[in-house]
Amino acid sequence: MPMNNQKFESLIDQYLKGLLNKQEVEYVENWLDSLENKEAFDTLPAQELANDKQVMYNKLTARINNHEQKRGTVIFSFSRNKFLKIAASVIIIVAAGFLSRESLLNLIAPHRSTYVAGTAGSIKKQILSDGTIVWLKGNSKLIFPLTFGHGDRKVTLQGEALFEVAKDAQHPFLIYCGSLTTKVLGTSFNIRNTGSEIAVSVLTGKISLTTGQSKELMLYANENAVYSEPQATITKAQKAGRALHELTKGTEYDMxxxxxxxxxxxxxxxxxxxxxxxxxxxxxxxxxxxxxxxxxxxxxxxxxxxxxxxxxxxxxxxxxxxxxxx
Structure with missing residues (x-):
């Protein structure tokens, strides 16, 4: 079954209108995930790349067409004009032979999560859709949405990172790190998870720290706190934390x-x-x-x-x- 624009547009239409049940949505998203390694795709010969895309499309549409389970609830909701713009963009992408996961994610599921991971001995910069800058340190990982929605801005950190959070009083920024949740409106701070404890140092502004078993703790500029995983407690540090130059080393924080x-x-x-x-x-x-x-x-x-x-x-x-x- 050749993959033409009309069939592809129809498939996207079903996805956007929420006409696919949970299992069918998983098929679509697994297909998108299979395109994750864009660099690997770019190294394939043109004919082999076209064949691979055709095979993935055929498998996807066959599964959906043969699936007789009752339709689920609406997954996404778009206006007709919004959909027409997306569909037109998708058609252009398909016609041009561009079917990368990144392009499709931006069009189909802009709020889906992605991640970036660092490497030992290095610092990796990630600018989020709201302008927040995250300096990921060493073997750390940040999970975040491609674009933030209308609610809270939520990310998950594994390891250590310096955050410069874009100010937005209407949409708090939440960082989930182990059992600790850090809430900010716009500030800069460092979070470091060693496994047994999570150390937080505030450079500017203020943040709140919470966990399921302890009260909210407010931290202000130049203050530090430590969350103990074994004891499930948050304690404000009485002595000075790591020096500013140590926390910002390797970043462009100092301007x-x-x-x-x-x-x-x-x-x-x-x-x-x-x-x-x-x-x-x-x-x-x-x-x-x-x-x-x-x-x-x-x-x-x-x-x-x-x-x-x-x-x-x-x-x-x-x-x-x-x-x-x-």
């Missing part, structure tokens, strides 16, 4: 500048936020700036530069345009 040239400032911003800053006037790099942009969002960082140097800033996705105000 304080003192009479720094704009060329260096731009390079630091580009590296931290994964953006490309373009100048309408090359003379902008001749300016010096003194400002502390540590723990600031990209938007706030660019506002500070705009005010300091009287520049107009336009942010268009990963491209940022700077030009003198007229």
């Amino acid at each position: 304080a500048f003192n009479d720094a040239g704009m060329r260096d400032v731009i390079q630091r911003i580009e590296k931290k936020f994964n953006v490309d800053i373009q100048l309408e006037d090359p003379a902008i790099v001749n300016n010096l700036i003194t400002a502390d942009m540590t723990d600031q969002s990209l938007q706030k960082t660019m506002e500070m530069i705009s005010q300091a140097l009287n520049l107009e800033v336009q942010i268009k996705g990963p491209i940022i345009l700077l030009q003198p105000k007229i």
Whole structure:
């Protein structure tokens, strides 16, 4: 059975409208998961890649068509206009021969969880959909949604990470680490899980710590706490925790500048936020700036530069345009 756009669109339509029961949804999502290794797919010859996609599609549609179990409850709900946009995008992807898991996830299930894992002796940066920056340390793992929904922003940490959480008072940010839950609205802090205990150090702002068996504990800037797994207790540390430079080593957390040239400032911003800053006037790099942009969002960082140097800033996705105000 050849895989054409009409059949593929119909399959996606059933998925989005919630017309598939739980088992059928699992078939769809297992199929998506089978496309996880995009790098491996890119190394396959074109004909072999097309054949593999065809085989996976045939297996999926055969299972769904032969399945006679009663339809379940609605899984997803989209407006007709929303669906038409998604379906059109999917058709374009299929027609172009692009059927990567990443593309499909963004179109079909934007709130599905994914993960990133670090390696020993290294620090891996992950920018979440809300602008939160996570510096994953060593052999640690972060599980998070591709995009956050309308409720709380929830992630799961295994190991150690430094968080710079984007401020959003309407949507608290929750980190699940072992038995400990850390709740924040917008702040920076470090969490380290050693197995027997979880150490939390707050750099800026405030957070709350909770676990199933102990009361909520509030932590403020420069405060530390330790959660004991065996005893299931949270204790605020009486002595100073690890030094700031140790917690932020290997990251781009420190964004304080003192009479720094704009060329260096731009390079630091580009590296931290994964953006490309373009100048309408090359003379902008001749300016010096003194400002502390540590723990600031990209938007706030660019506002500070705009005010300091009287520049107009336009942010268009990963491209940022700077030009003198007229």
